Amino acid sequence: MLRPKKAKEFIPILSNQLSLPASLVEDIIDFYWEEIRKSLSGLKHQRVHLTNLGDFYIKHWKIDSKITGLENWEESNKQKGMQQITARFKTAENLFDLKNIKKVIEEETQRKDFIKLHKKVANVSKGKHNKNLESKRSNTRRSNK
Numbered sequence: 001m002l003r004p005k006k007a008k009e010f011i012p013i014l015s016n017q018l019s020l021p022a023s024l025v026e027d028i029i030d031f032y033w034e035e036i037r038k039s040l041s042g043l044k045h046q047r048v049h050l051t052n053l054g055d056f057y058i059k060h061w062k063i064d065s066k067i068t069g070l071e072n073w074e075e076s077n078k079q080k081g082m083q084q085i086t087a088r089f090k091t092a093e094n095l096f097d098l099k100n101i102k103k104v105i106e107e108e109t110q111r112k113d114f115i116k117l118h119k120k121v122a123n124v125s126k127g128k129h130n131k132n133l134e135s136k137r138s139n140t141r142r143s144n145k
Contacts, residue, residue: 007029007030007033008026010029011025011026011029036048036050040056042097043058043094043097043098043100043101044097044101045101045104046058046101046104046105046108058101058105060102060105063098063101063102063105064102066098067095067098067099067102070091070094070095070098071095073091074088074091074092074095077091
């Protein structure tokens with residue numbers, strides 16, 4: 001049975017192979033995974049691609065429920081003075097990011113639908129166009145003979 005390895009198990013191996021101090025290798029690995037976590041949780045892009053791991057997509061069906069939940073929380077905590085100001089600020093930030101990514105997903109969906117529609121129309125018109133060309137070519141060849 002395969003047992004997944006943790007990053008700490010790779011540090012001594014990599015430091016020996018690369019002739020680098022273990023602390024430097026650990027800093028590089030920590031930085032890499034920190035950036036991955038930021039890109040996954042930052043809600044700046046609809047899709048995040050990680051080499052050798054695949055593509056990670058935001059679940060568009062979860063966005064609406066998350067927005068509704070955060071708006072309800074924000075509404076219920078408006079009356080609670082300064083003690084909740086940082087939580088309200090973070091919630092407002094999250095709502096802003098969620099609404100932006102929702103808009104990006106909707107634009108991407110519209111773009112994909114437009115491309116699909118354009119392909120269907122282009123394929124239909126290509127078929128008609130090719131038939132007309134074939135008949136013209138055949139007529140042209142006959143008239144030349």
